[in-house]
Amino acid sequence: MSAQRPASKSELMVVASAHALTGKRVCFVGVGLPNIAVNLAKRTVAPEMELVYEAGVFGANPARLPLSIGDPTIVTGSTATVSMHDLFGLYLQGGRIDVGFLGGAQIDRFGNLNTTVIGDYAAPKTRLPGSGGACEIAINAKEILVIMRQSTRSFVKELDFRTSPGNLGGAVAAAKTRAAQGWGGSGPSGVITDLGVYGFDDDGEMALRSLHPGATLDQVRASIGWEIRIPQSFPATPTPTDEELRLIREELDPTGAYVS
């Protein structure tokens, strides 16, 4: 394969997310981009990774790209298919999940997430899906990766509703609460957007880690509703390889339903 067309923003997100999974063992998979990222990672940087779907599947081996989290293709050929009670109790709360993927309508500088409502809870402007498993994934997966497109509507100073806790009001508060409340995990470790990759610094606040090829700091600043921390120097996000693009375009999302 050569003469690939350059990576799209979605493809950059997917490949950066896959890289963040290097060497990980057990990943809680969501639908959409996280699903493609995880399947890409399994074919490249994390071949031993076990995929866990909240629908009740451990060690999934999907023969096609699942449209939904409950697609029959994730069941057939899996290592274990279990009840939701077992999945959320034994696997997630029991502390067996290394990485959980989350997204949301809103995220704040500390990685707290809103997937519940825009506007007032009792009389919302937009009613969103709600928690699903996000609230407990945020608390119990050992680490959290967030995938979201940047915009001032979604990267906000203040959430309308906190569905899933991240670093709360900062690293100190978060560490204290995690210990006192027996959280299984240590919260968000990275945010992957269409413009770059972010980590969390010692204050528990989001900070740019790498900028995607083609993206600018102006774009980054203009699409985040607070003054984002940007270190003195930072690398560019590695450009997707031809093989990564081929896997996405030919195997994982041949119709371009998600990554276009």
Added chain:
Amino acid sequence: MSAQRPASKSELMVVASAHALTGKRVCFVGVGLPNIAVNLAKRTVAPEMELVYEAGVFGANPARLPLSIGDPTIVTGSTATVSMHDLFGLYLQGGRIDVGFLGGAQIDRFGNLNTTVIGDYAAPKTRLPGSGGACEIAINAKEILVIMRQSTRSFVKELDFRTSPGNLGGAVAAAKTRAAQGWGGSGPSGVITDLGVYGFDDDGEMALRSLHPGATLDQVRASIGWEIRIPQSFPATPTPTDEELRLIREELDPTGAYVS
């Protein structure tokens, strides 16, 4: 079949126990005599009865007499084989069991049972098996039938240890506790011994209901450690039919391991 040899004391217990199950729907089965009684009832007075074994089997259809509560013959051909968590949580505590059978080393006048120790708990004279499922069967099965041979060692004024609650200190206390503590059942409804059948009167105290053929009131009184309540008049326990004896002797316990 005719010219059967007369019923033994064990056979009288088994047949009287089977009669107590007339029309019952779901019965929690123990090993030994209760097991034979329940299987006899299923072949005679309660053909629709479902057998539940605490090992995790609902709707058992054993092809042979199980020696233990976990015999493989109770699994093969059963309606449902489930985990202990489901058996004790969904079936028993969930309120799906009509009748539980219990026995014990000691019983008192209110049907409280001891299966834990004879003597002091910390330094016992005899260490017994303990509760197993008895404590929760006593609390959560809708009604309890007790099968025990009479003796002053076992029908005692005061238990050495109360493993499984019956009518506590009497009917009033028991009713109050059952309501306050959310018990699923109403406690002991009958005691079947080698000499007779007992019920519980309005005070929650054991009282003779029928005397087995061949047994005398003197024997009854001499083998109970308190002054047992005996009504003015009471019937004789029905003599086992030839068919009942045939079923026990030829089908249910052909080697006479339990009923001899």
Added chain:
Amino acid sequence: MSTSKLVDMRTAIAAHVHDGDTVAIEGFTHCISFAAGHEIIRQRRRNLTLARMTPDLVYDQMVAAGCAKKLIFSWLGNPGVGSLHAIRRRTEPAALAPGESLLEIEEYSHHGMVGRYVAGAHRLPFYPLRSYSESDLPKVNPLIRTVQSPFGGEEVYAVPPLNPDVTIIHAQRADAEGNVQMWGLLGCQKEAAFAAKHVIAVVEEIVPTSVIRADPNRTIAPGLIVSAVVCEPFGAHPSYVQGSYDRDNAFYREWDTISRDAAATEAWLQEWVYGVKDRAAYVAKFGGDYFKGLTPTSAPSGSVDYGDYR
């Protein structure tokens, strides 16, 4: 052993679903009884409290048809597609049609909903879990509370039992007595069934009791807790049944378009729910080839041996 509980869907819904009831149609993406949902719509049940982890299209349709007064749920979306627009029209004040009122909302996380069914099924006054810490959910749902551990005093969260008046589950097979077996995603069908006062079991196939008894570990609900058994092939469409047919992803996407418009939604209900008398008519309306296209090739589990012990 017992008498048959086999009835048609109309009879089952008429007997066990009443106005004002709390109804749980469970099945996590897999085995959702759309057939039952549509019959509830046809029988014009009103003021139902609809409980379900993921309301999915089935509750979007029931809400559109005016059956519901309240939703109890943990994730409100069209899985893999987007929003449930009919429900959004009843939850966003700006979208509310004249004369309509907002749906009551009682919302949890997935583990919380599972815990509610578990507590209901186990007859426990609450179910403890490590969730909700520092989430706003407990602030808007007074039924998410804390409980103190008697070992060390640690506080965790707790949810109360949920005991539906009726739970409706779909599965691959049952016998006429209502012993239900299922494979693939198990969701919380078992817990929701044991928690309910009545259970309607809808299956693709009625099998002899001997088939059930040959593999007792596959039973998720015994006949003991089942009030009615309905045989309804393709009764879970557009959701799916593992090994029988695929999820109709095209319809899930199509519903996104239909349901954005109240009139189109009503027209769809008229044609595909009110306009067919039962699920067999619904299936016939698609034409036989349609479902052939959703049928997977075979992937057999293989047989294991329980042993005949005599």
Added chain:
Amino acid sequence: MSTSKLVDMRTAIAAHVHDGDTVAIEGFTHCISFAAGHEIIRQRRRNLTLARMTPDLVYDQMVAAGCAKKLIFSWLGNPGVGSLHAIRRRTEPAALAPGESLLEIEEYSHHGMVGRYVAGAHRLPFYPLRSYSESDLPKVNPLIRTVQSPFGGEEVYAVPPLNPDVTIIHAQRADAEGNVQMWGLLGCQKEAAFAAKHVIAVVEEIVPTSVIRADPNRTIAPGLIVSAVVCEPFGAHPSYVQGSYDRDNAFYREWDTISRDAAATEAWLQEWVYGVKDRAAYVAKFGGDYFKGLTPTSAPSGSVDYGDYR
């Protein structure tokens, strides 16, 4: 996908069972790993806390061999036969041999023991249950406590989590990565395994991963939680494995006689545990025909279809 965890029993016990550990060999009558128990005796482990719902003959033998300092259990008997005499000699002061001390005892009911494993497996600080009310058990076990429901204030009982250092389960089959499948009585193997820091899975047969993946609903423990896999045919004898061999009821009865006498018990241990180097030698000592006599005829489950979705 992962590397093989397949080892022999000697290696598995040497690596994962240490003096002073809390060990759970689970299996409710069914699938009790006597092979592991005997290897622990041979390796002369000491001061173990032995947890098990029903200690059964396997713990009677381990106690007789001096491995245990404490028992955590819910029913202490020889099922269907009578007492566990070696354990009684360590729990009844009058029966205690000179120089021996009483075993520590921590005792629950069945549901309570299940609840301890569930709490351990779900990482909960306690497990609530409706048991123990008006029983003397909470008086003698300070770890059986009450907890108040945050919904209405009702009090129920609670038990704390149990997290064994190692749980040993026996099952019909696993692949080399440790994905374990089981049918028949499931006991609390799954919960005890998920509660443990390490799991040793002992199976009758190692199968290719494809066999496991053909029927994912039968998996009770994924390789993720399993530290070692041991293939040990007849490793559960004298208990049984559904579909493979029968319970050796004659031996359960015989043990009643042997174990009544401390010298006879020691002689038995010398001959059948210390005197054989491993389970294969134990099986060979019986002679092949012996196990043929315990083999049931076939009762196949039948195959179900998961469907191949591409």
